[in-house]
Amino acid sequence: xxxxxxxxxxxxxxxxxxxxxxxxxxxxxxxxxxxxxxxxxxxxxxxxxxxxxxxxxxxxxxxxxxxxxxxxxxxxxxxxxxxxxxxxxxxxxxxxxxxxxxxxxxxxxxxxxxxxxxxxxxxxxxxxxxxxxxxxxxxxxxxxxxxxxxxxxxxxxxxxxxxxxxxxxxxxxxxxxxxxxxxxxxxxxxxxxxxxxxxxxx
Amino acid sequence: xxxxxxxxxxxxxxxxxxxxxxxxxxxxxxxxxxxxxxxxxxxxxxxxxxxxxxxxxxxxxxxxxxxxxxxxxxxxxxxxxxxxxxxxxxxxxxxxxxxxxxxxxxxxxxxxxxxxxxxxxxxxxxxxxxxxxxxxxxxxxxxxxxxxxxxxxxxxxxxxxxxxxxxxxxxxxxxxxxxxxxxxxxxxxxxxxxxxxxxxxx
Numbered sequence: 001x002x003x004x005x006x007x008x009x010x011x012x013x014x015x016x017x018x019x020x021x022x023x024x025x026x027x028x029x030x031x032x033x034x035x036x037x038x039x040x041x042x043x044x045x046x047x048x049x050x051x052x053x054x055x056x057x058x059x060x061x062x063x064x065x066x067x068x069x070x071x072x073x074x075x076x077x078x079x080x081x082x083x084x085x086x087x088x089x090x091x092x093x094x095x096x097x098x099x100x101x102x103x104x105x106x107x108x109x110x111x112x113x114x115x116x117x118x119x120x121x122x123x124x125x126x127x128x129x130x131x132x133x134x135x136x137x138x139x140x141x142x143x144x145x146x147x148x149x150x151x152x153x154x155x156x157x158x159x160x161x162x163x164x165x166x167x168x169x170x171x172x173x174x175x176x177x178x179x180x181x182x183x184x185x186x187x188x189x190x191x192x193x194x195x196x197x198x199x200x201x202x
Numbered sequence: 203x204x205x206x207x208x209x210x211x212x213x214x215x216x217x218x219x220x221x222x223x224x225x226x227x228x229x230x231x232x233x234x235x236x237x238x239x240x241x242x243x244x245x246x247x248x249x250x251x252x253x254x255x256x257x258x259x260x261x262x263x264x265x266x267x268x269x270x271x272x273x274x275x276x277x278x279x280x281x282x283x284x285x286x287x288x289x290x291x292x293x294x295x296x297x298x299x300x301x302x303x304x305x306x307x308x309x310x311x312x313x314x315x316x317x318x319x320x321x322x323x324x325x326x327x328x329x330x331x332x333x334x335x336x337x338x339x340x341x342x343x344x345x346x347x348x349x350x351x352x353x354x355x356x357x358x359x360x361x362x363x364x365x366x367x368x369x370x371x372x373x374x375x376x377x378x379x380x381x382x383x384x385x386x387x388x389x390x391x392x393x394x395x396x397x398x399x400x401x402x403x404x
Contacts, residue, residue: 156379157367157391164366165359177358189359192398197390199397 012050014040020061020105027104028058028111058112059124065105066127072098073134084138085194091134092162092190093183099166100179110167135159142194143201154197162190214252216242222263222307229306230260230313260314261326267307268329274300275336286340287396293336294364294392295385301368302381312369337361344396345403356399364392 018039022030033054037044051057076094077087099106114120135155143151169182177185220241224232235256239246253259278296279289301308316322337357345353371384379387 153383153387156370157387160367160370161363161391161395162366163370164364165362167369168358168362168365181355185355185359188399189363189395192402193363193391193395194398195401196394196397196399199401200394 008050011040011042011046015047015050016057016060016064019057020064023058023061023108024102024105028108030104031058033057053115055112055114055118056121058108059121061105062109062112063124063127065102065109066131068102069095069098069106070131070134073131077134077137084141085191085198087138088135088158088194089187089190091138092158092186095162096166096169096179096183096186100170103170132156132159142198145201158190158193161193162186165189210252213242213244213248217244217249217252218259218262218266221259222266225260225263225310226304226307230310232306233260235259255317257314257316257320258323260310261323263307264311264314265326265329267304267311268333270304271297271300271308272333272336275333279336279339286343287393287400289340290337290360290396291389291392293340294360294388297364298368298371298381298385298388302372305372334358334361344400347403360392360395363395364388367391 015036018036019031022032022036031054033047034044037047042050047057051060072094073091076090080086080090132152132155135158136151139151139154139158140146143154146154165182165186169177169185170179217238220238221233224234224238233256235249236246239249244252249259253262274296275293278292282288282292334354334357337360338353341353341356341360342348345356348356367384367388371379371387372381
């Protein structure tokens with residue numbers, strides 16, 4: 001790598017880390033490229049030599065968040081009884097814990113919208129879809145007769161239902177629940193869903 | 203009512219309806235009080251003689267949305283087999299349909315945040331909580347041994363899980379699903395949850 005490219009890579013890394021710190025503190029609304037430029041010591045316009053636009057910057061931060069979520073889910077998968085039902089419950093609880101501990105960065109994953117007319121880039125979609133493997137694997141064990149497409153649909157539903165419980169449970173608005181209660185309730189409901197689906201399939 | 207109060211009530215009603223039209227078209231971001239004032243033919247500042255602030259205006263629109271949701275859920279409750287399991291599945295599907303048909307107004311219910319430090323008024327909380335009776339009633343039939351508090355927790359979980367499936371399913375982003383597919387999947391998952399909970403309780 002030439003000296004110039006090296007410098008650019010270093011500033012780009014610093015920019016993404018500064019954006020992450022800002023978003024962790026103030027969410028998407030807290031992100032001001034002008035402030036980031038000052039923080040890493042480059043001119044305002046220079047930010048756009050480092051990333052294409054704010055969307056790319058937010059997606060790069062999201063990529064780091066997804067990476068840490070991936071580690072958290074992998075850990076939950078491997079620690080504890082190997083039964084697919086228990087594994088799915090552990091993964092759901094780990095998702096809840098991750099959201100509670102990374103509230104603003106986790107919210108940003110779902111609240112971010114690309115500029116009108118701009119599609120989400122392929123690499124970002126792939127990273128998000130890749131995380132479904134944590135749910136897909138135990139489901140495939142539970143329902144060996146289902147096709148990959150059917151398993152994909154069930155994985156999506158299970159994820160969406162868990163996401164809804166975490167989202168509204170951590171919401172400081174209508175039905176805020178202490179995380180310890182929320183974890184218990186997620187275990188009950190996710191367990192019940194799997195039991196119900198298993199009974200149906202049997 | 204004096205002539206002045208009558209006029210105020212009429213303008214207030216017009217203001218809320220204009221806000222509802224704007225939000226139905228462009229969501230919360232589409233709401234500009236300046237435009238609303240022009241639409242109903244009052245001076246900019248006069249809007250704040252009609253409602254306390256933008257928060258109240260949005261909550262009044264929300265109140266109308268909740269009123270229509272209440273009607274939709276009541277209809278779903280009464281049309282079809284009376285079994286509590288089937289009733290809960292119908293309510294979940296009706297919730298999905300309502301969200302799909304009132305996308306922006308429904309999203310606004312969840313995206314709206316009060317100005318910092320201002321609590322949601324009691325009347326608005328009561329209206330929201332009141333809707334839980336649609337879920338609570340069939341659950342109380344299914345689980346007669348549970349306390350009101352326990353039933354409240356289960357009602358909240360069931361709602362949050364359904365909300366998550368509707369939210370991410372209707373999302374135009376990662377995992378958009380045709381509504382007809384989404385309805386089917388919600389029926390399967392909500393049914394499975396109830397079956398799982400019932401088996402546990404038996």
